[in-house]
């Protein structure tokens with residue numbers, strides 16, 4: 127099995143879709159994981175709960191990130207079930223089980239086996255797998271599979287890109303060339319869109335910080351705990367060390383973000399050249415005199431009493447749950463403050479309402495005036511855009527017999543299919559859920 131992600135979206139629907147697997151988990155030989163995002167690894171505890179006992183292969187950083195993210199996901203599942211059951215009890219309905227518990231998550235984590243990039247390993251006697259850098263998040267990998275048919279002859283090659291990252295983003299290395307193959311499963315999140323260049327981000331961030339400091343305000347940044355938070359801290363740290371922004375305090379206020387930062391520190395061998403050079407002269411790229419990492423709730427509440435300018439980075443990334451909601455409630459009514467949006471905000475989330483600069487937003491049932499400045503930086507995307515996807519896929523067109531697009535909304539997939547056909551791919555499919563293909 128390649129990846130084992132959790133469906134996301136509307137709660138009841140996502141839960142129903144997530145409960146069942148297309149095959150019996152007990153019969154499955156192995157899982158090969160591309161990276162640690164929940165939509166790729168979030169159902170592993172359920173797989174184990176339903177009888178899977180084989181190995182779960184992952185790169186070392188993916189394994190370490192999964193250890194914290196699956197425990198966190200289990201906690202959310204248990205909380206969700208408690209919330210649903212309170213409602214069901216009132217309606218006289220029987221309780222539901224959480225999708226999985228922390229025990230299931232720990233059982234899944236024990237099945238992990240780490241393998242580094244460019245180190246081929248055998249999943250079965252006939253199936254060889256090699257990881258290659260994907261540049262999408264710490265530890266993310268593209269997966270090259272080679273199957274040797276029993277009848278002999280040339281092996282059949284299948285490449286699964288997992289999620290592909292951007293070129294030139296901070297900390298992460300660029301994606302490695304996608305391994306040539308007979309069959310390609312490729313992500314298509316931004317198959318039809320272009321991102322602003324990643325190189326402009328430090329300037330834009332510096333402008334937002336300096337402008338807010340001049341007004342005597344705070345900069346509130348909702349950010350996903352893994353990846354985005356570390357990129358922002360590193361960029362701010364660099365800007366401070368270059369004297370381009372004042373050395374105001376930077377608070378990372380989320381226990382999961384603090385844990386994820388520890389995993390980044392454990393895997394500095396994966397940093398790109400610039401991050402390593404910065405590390406050589408400045409020490410810890412994610413730690414500086416102004417950086418403060420906060421786990422305790424009490425300390426988080428204390429932040430509200432601060433009057434002087436500071437940066438507060440907190441989760442969740444779309445402002446739906448977590449400590450960021452408190453920080454927004456406490457700060458969005460003052461025109462001195464800035465809300466800095468650095469990630470995608472899905473429809474119907476508080477984050478989206480802020481991006482759309484609605485004059486009033488409702489937080490904890492309170493109607494608040496949105497008077498803070500809102501700055502949106504789009505270049506921080508962790509997914510390759512149209513041009514970057516093309517740069518990775520085009521060299522494969524001649525040899526690839528059939529390509530399958532995944533992980534994209536229909537309009538993005540269609541745009542990517544047209545581009546790939548134009549580049550000479552003989553067959554590009556957009557498979558639906560549960561579709562089966564014979565690759566013999």
Ligand SMILES: [Zn+2]
Nearest residue numbers: 161163262289
């Ligand atoms: Zn991902």
